[in-house]
Amino acid sequence: MDALGVEEKPVLAQVENGVGRLTLNRPQALNALTTAMCRDMAQTLSQWATDERVRYVVLDHNGRAFCAGGDVRAAARSGRGDGEAARDFFRTEYRLNTLIKRFPKPFVALIDGVTMGGGVGISVHGSHRVSTENTLFAMPETGIGLFPDVGGGWFLPRMGAPAETCEAVFADEGAQNYSEVGTWLALTGERLKGADVRAAGISTHHVAASDLPALKAELLAGPERHPKSGNRFSESMARPNEFIDNLLHRYDRPVGEPSYQEHLEAINRIFGKSRLADIAIALKLEDSDWAQHQGEVLATRSPFSMSVTLRHLREGRRLETFEQVMQMEFRIASRLCQSHDFLEGVRAVLDDKDHSPHWLPQSIGGVSAHSVEALFAPLPRELYD
Numbered sequence: 001m002d003a004l005g006v007e008e009k010p011v012l013a014q015v016e017n018g019v020g021r022l023t024l025n026r027p028q029a030l031n032a033l034t035t036a037m038c039r040d041m042a043q044t045l046s047q048w049a050t051d052e053r054v055r056y057v058v059l060d061h062n063g064r065a066f067c068a069g070g071d072v073r074a075a076a077r078s079g080r081g082d083g084e085a086a087r088d089f090f091r092t093e094y095r096l097n098t099l100i101k102r103f104p105k106p107f108v109a110l111i112d113g114v115t116m117g118g119g120v121g122i123s124v125h126g127s128h129r130v131s132t133e134n135t136l137f138a139m140p141e142t143g144i145g146l147f148p149d150v151g152g153g154w155f156l157p158r159m160g161a162p163a164e165t166c167e168a169v170f171a172d173e174g175a176q177n178y179s180e181v182g183t184w185l186a187l188t189g190e191r192l193k194g195a196d197v198r199a200a201g202i203s204t205h206h207v208a209a210s211d212l213p214a215l216k217a218e219l220l221a222g223p224e225r226h227p228k229s230g231n232r233f234s235e236s237m238a239r240p241n242e243f244i245d246n247l248l249h250r251y252d253r254p255v256g257e258p259s260y261q262e263h264l265e266a267i268n269r270i271f272g273k274s275r276l277a278d279i280a281i282a283l284k285l286e287d288s289d290w291a292q293h294q295g296e297v298l299a300t301r302s303p304f305s306m307s308v309t310l311r312h313l314r315e316g317r318r319l320e321t322f323e324q325v326m327q328m329e330f331r332i333a334s335r336l337c338q339s340h341d342f343l344e345g346v347r348a349v350l351d352d353k354d355h356s357p358h359w360l361p362q363s364i365g366g367v368s369a370h371s372v373e374a375l376f377a378p379l380p381r382e383l384y385d
């Protein structure tokens with residue numbers, strides 16, 4: 001509610017100057033996504049996809065966080081019962097992720113703050129992602145007994161080695177020499193800050209937060225208002241991609257090597273192993289403080305979630321279309337939302353905040369291959385739509 005008692009909308013949508021603008025407007029909850037927000041954005045975007053008034057879309061946020069994730073507490077509440085509302089949430093959220101991935105016009109996400117889980121899913125699949133020194137990226141789901149969904153099965157196993165990240169990192173085809181950076185980020189939930197978000201290819205452009213108001217003003221003014229486009233109005237309107245590329249290029253700040261560069265060899269060697277137990281052992285045997293720390297982080301994550309995640313990323317790397325990955329993710333999420341570790345993880349991290357979840361099984365060795373495999377099976381008919 002605002003001062004006049006008017007209900008504030010959690011997502012603001014407007015079309016002006018040929019630009020469709022979506023603004024996340026639930027700052028008190030770090031813009032965490034509810035089912036209604038996802039449905040709302042999906043409906044707006046599917047209209048804008050064919051609306052000639054809309055040349056491109058800008059997604060920004062009110063408040064310091066871009067988006068902290070999905071409304072997982074509501075999902076857990078549902079998961080304690082029949083799980084129907086939780087499945088409805090994941091179905092709606094994944095449809096939105098797919099709409100953004102397949103959006104036929106430039107989609108510019110301004111991720112000037114916390115961008116985690118569900119927040120990654122509504123930005124990373126867009127054509128243009130702009131980070132700042134305030135950007136804090138993570139896929140933290142293994143810490144609450146979930147898995148890195150929202151298309152994590154697509155982009156995480158396709159992250160390139162930093163040397164190649166200036167190219168199209170998430171290109172549907174092309175170079176197959178992917179790194180294991182995504183596997184490392186997914187299993188540990190490690191955060192990337194600022195320039196590292198760009199160096200890893202999560203963002204496509206990196207700008208100073210102090211430049212963001214000016215960049216935003218130019219983006220929202222649209223091609224026609226741009227002083228340099230002058231009488232090239234129709235030309236730039238016909239080529240929104242070129243307009244956006246040029247505009248973002250002017251604000252782009254170079255980033256150097258990522259801070260994890262010195263660990264890249266170990267990341268690829270250790271997180272490239274096929275079995276989770278082998279990854280955990282290799283971290284323990286590695287003679288470096290960094291590896292010891294990664295091992296200690298893994299020891300706090302849900303063994304079941306990590307096992308599901310590793311299988312998910314390997315399968316996601318093999319699958320040919322984004323839609324296939326999202327179908328796999330819906331199968332997993334539909335079941336995981338009623339699982340012990342998810343309900344326990346949300347209790348420990350988000351409800352009671354004791355940060356001491358009691359995972360079942362307690363250790364990696366206790367996870368049966370059969371229990372992991374069961375999450376990937378096709379769903380019974382009654383769970384679709």
Ligand code: QUE
Nearest residue numbers: 029030032068069070117140141143144
């Ligand atoms: C893992 C997650 C989430 C998380 C913490 C995790 C997540 C999520 C939130 C969150 C944070 C602050 C809020 C809120 C939600 O935290 O998905 O409403 O105000 O949304 O370890 O996946």
